[in-house]
Amino acid sequence: MALLEIKGLEAKVGERQILNGIDLTVNAGEVHAIMGPNGSGKSTLAQVLAGRELYQVTGGQVLYDGKDLLAMPPEDRAREGIFLAFQYPVEIPGVSNMYFLKAALNTVRKHRGLPELDAMDFLNLVREKMKLMEMEQTLLNRPVNTGFSGGEKKRNEIFQMAVLEPRLAILDETDSGLDIDALRTVAGGVNALRSPERSMVVVTHYQRLLNYIVPDFVHVLSEGRIVKSGGKELALQLEESGYAGLGIYDEGEAA
Amino acid sequence: MAVAEQTGVWLEYFTRQQPAAPWVQALREAAFQRFSEVGFPTTHDEEWRFTNVSRIAGQASGFAYPASPHSNIPEEAQQYLGNHAAIGRNPFVALNTAFLNEVRFVRVPRGTVREDPIEISWEAEAAGSAPGVFHPRTLIVVGAEAQCTIVETYSGSGAYFTNAVTEVVAGDGAVIDHYKVQRESPEAFHIATMHATLGRSANFSSLSVALGGALARNDANVTLSEGTDATLNGLYIVNGRQHIDNHTEIDHAKPHGTSHELYKGILDGKATAVFNGRIVVRKDAQKTDSKQTNKNLVLSDEAVINTKPELQIFADDVRCTHGATIGQLDAEALFYLQSRGIGKNQARSLLTYAFAQELIDRVKVQSLKDRLEAVLFEKFHDYGG
Numbered sequence: 339m340a341l342l343e344i345k346g347l348e349a350k351v352g353e354r355q356i357l358n359g360i361d362l363t364v365n366a367g368e369v370h371a372i373m374g375p376n377g378s379g380k381s382t383l384a385q386v387l388a389g390r391e392l393y394q395v396t397g398g399q400v401l402y403d404g405k406d407l408l409a410m411p412p413e414d415r416a417r418e419g420i421f422l423a424f425q426y427p428v429e430i431p432g433v434s435n436m437y438f439l440k441a442a443l444n445t446v447r448k449h450r451g452l453p454e455l456d457a458m459d460f461l462n463l464v465r466e467k468m469k470l471m472e473m474e475q476t477l478l479n480r481p482v483n484t485g486f487s488g489g490e491k492k493r494n495e496i497f498q499m500a501v502l503e504p505r506l507a508i509l510d511e512t513d514s515g516l517d518i519d520a521l522r523t524v525a526g527g528v529n530a531l532r533s534p535e536r537s538m539v540v541v542t543h544y545q546r547l548l549n550y551i552v553p554d555f556v557h558v559l560s561e562g563r564i565v566k567s568g569g570k571e572l573a574l575q576l577e578e579s580g581y582a583g584l585g586i587y588d589e590g591e592a593a
Numbered sequence: 594m595a596v597a598e599q600t601g602v603w604l605e606y607f608t609r610q611q612p613a614a615p616w617v618q619a620l621r622e623a624a625f626q627r628f629s630e631v632g633f634p635t636t637h638d639e640e641w642r643f644t645n646v647s648r649i650a651g652q653a654s655g656f657a658y659p660a661s662p663h664s665n666i667p668e669e670a671q672q673y674l675g676n677h678a679a680i681g682r683n684p685f686v687a688l689n690t691a692f693l694n695e696v697r698f699v700r701v702p703r704g705t706v707r708e709d710p711i712e713i714s715w716e717a718e719a720a721g722s723a724p725g726v727f728h729p730r731t732l733i734v735v736g737a738e739a740q741c742t743i744v745e746t747y748s749g750s751g752a753y754f755t756n757a758v759t760e761v762v763a764g765d766g767a768v769i770d771h772y773k774v775q776r777e778s779p780e781a782f783h784i785a786t787m788h789a790t791l792g793r794s795a796n797f798s799s800l801s802v803a804l805g806g807a808l809a810r811n812d813a814n815v816t817l818s819e820g821t822d823a824t825l826n827g828l829y830i831v832n833g834r835q836h837i838d839n840h841t842e843i844d845h846a847k848p849h850g851t852s853h854e855l856y857k858g859i860l861d862g863k864a865t866a867v868f869n870g871r872i873v874v875r876k877d878a879q880k881t882d883s884k885q886t887n888k889n890l891v892l893s894d895e896a897v898i899n900t901k902p903e904l905q906i907f908a909d910d911v912r913c914t915h916g917a918t919i920g921q922l923d924a925e926a927l928f929y930l931q932s933r934g935i936g937k938n939q940a941r942s943l944l945t946y947a948f949a950q951e952l953i954d955r956v957k958v959q960s961l962k963d964r965l966e967a968v969l970f971e972k973f974h975d976y977g978g
Contacts, residue, residue: 441943442935
């Protein structure tokens with residue numbers, strides 16, 4: 339059975355229709371890249387899957403592990419194993435990274451029928467995962483994402499993913515704003531989490547990230563629809579010819 | 594209600610007081626005279642526009658006046674008492690002074706450092722069937738170059754009216770860390786004025802935490818001298834039908850003074866709150882540096898906040914900034930927390946707590962910090978549920 343099945347998904351924000359019937363099936367262990375120009379609906383798809391209320395689903399269906407995903411509040415989706423690495427991780431002054439992550443991990447563990455981790459076990463776990471992401475341990479004691487550099491924020495996302503061990507990871511433009519060294523570290527962290535039980539949906543504008551996180555499938559999104567699907571070579575083709583080569587333009591540009 | 598009607602019953606209480614030393618008697622009489630002339634303020638008074646005290650004024654005949662013990666005021670308080678919190682400015686200060694009786698008097702001699710926090714706790718006890726009335730008076734005199742930490746706590750149970758006045762006198766170069774924790778009962782009326790007169794290069798930092806009371810008004814006033822550094826912070830958290838009014842006045846009387854002010858409010862239910870921050874920079878007070886911020890988190894549709902900065906600047910070479918915000922919980926932050934598995938209610942209480950955290954983090958007395966964290970945790974846990 340597919341882990342994620344998206345059928346004819348439509349969504350809008352305010353009065354603006356953004357997704358116009360997305361069909362996508364992701365099986366366990368697969369990595370799917372979603373590419374597309376600005377305004378094509380990539381990030382909207384990512385946010386809708388994670389349950390952002392800002393977007394209103396106007397049609398279609400999403401099954402996650404056979405369950406109706408769209409009926410679940412965001413926290414239940416997370417507990418069921420969905421993780422969204424944000425394009426713009428949110429700064430939350432006053433809440434320490436450590437407290438936040440411990441609360442999150444223990445909620446998720448409880449849901450999976452695992453015992454809550456005590457402070458010591460938690461610390462050992464996060465130390466190990468921080469090493470993987472080459473993160474300074476002092477980041478743990480700082481408020482969530484507050485005053486973090488762009489690179490630190492993105493690392494923090496993948497670090498959280500490593501701690502929470504999702505079944506379906508959705509990476510929303512995780513490469514944006516990263517220099518090549520940070521990109522290697524972040525991609526290394528993501529690759530270390532690849533496993534036959536874990537699926538990934540990697541949303542990106544540029545092919546660059548896919549040199550490091552090599553996808554099994556590539557889908558090109560335009561005007562809220564998947565217009566082309568293929569293997570990893572499709573990303574390379576896009577790199578050469580650009581979206582225009584497929585007859586796709588940024589929203590608002592003359593077609 | 595006519596002033597005479599209101600004050601009549603207070604006259605009865607006034608005459609029932611035990612006699613005190615002649616100088617105390619003189620203070621009481623001048624103050625009662627003043628109170629009899631002006632009576633309780635109404636919402637027509639600019640200072641009281643958003644705070645209606647008719648519930649206090651109207652209930653006068655219903656208060657039980659506790660039997661007053663003999664006055665305990667030491668002679669050496671004479672040179673300070675009533676010289677800082679002015680009876681002419683606020684009828685409640687006049688009323689408190691008219692009933693001068695028990696004074697908590699803290700003296701820190703010149704050059705001494707008091708390591709342990711000085712705790713001043715006022716607890717309103719039930720005075721029988723009718724609501725009691727209390728006039729707590731605190732006098733804190735800190736000598737030049739002396740240093741201390743003061744924690745004032747107000748609490749009680751049942752219905753009562755607490756009308757408190759605190760005077761702080763800081764010598765040159767004194768360092769004072771002051772906290773006021775107001776945890777009155779849900780039915781209580783709490784009216785309080787603090788006035789701090791600060792010496793040259795003194796450093797005064799005050800945090801007011803207001804949590805309780807049906808109706809509460811907190812006036813915090815400071816007068817700065819040359820090179821004085823004053824911080825007035827406040828945290829007010831109201832729910833249900835609570836009303837809290839914070840009025841502050843920072844008077845830069847001399848040059849090179851610095852003042853920082855951060856008041857944060859959390860409002861839920863049908864609660865109402867007021868923040869009025871007056872900053873006066875007198876003609877002499879060149880090179881004043883003053884910053885005022887008021888931030889409000891409004892968790893319900895029906896809660897109301899009135900916030901107003903009031904800058905009176907008579908010097909030309911100064912820097913004064915002010916800003917006020919009124920907002921709700923950040924939807925993006927909520928979603929971020931939820932997307933990690935944290936339930937919506939827990940996420941809400943976490944973010945509410947975080948809003949208050951900025952001020953709690955500045956509490957330097959560990960035992961107080963722990964106490965406040967526990968209180969807030971419990972409070973917001975309820976909000977979340």
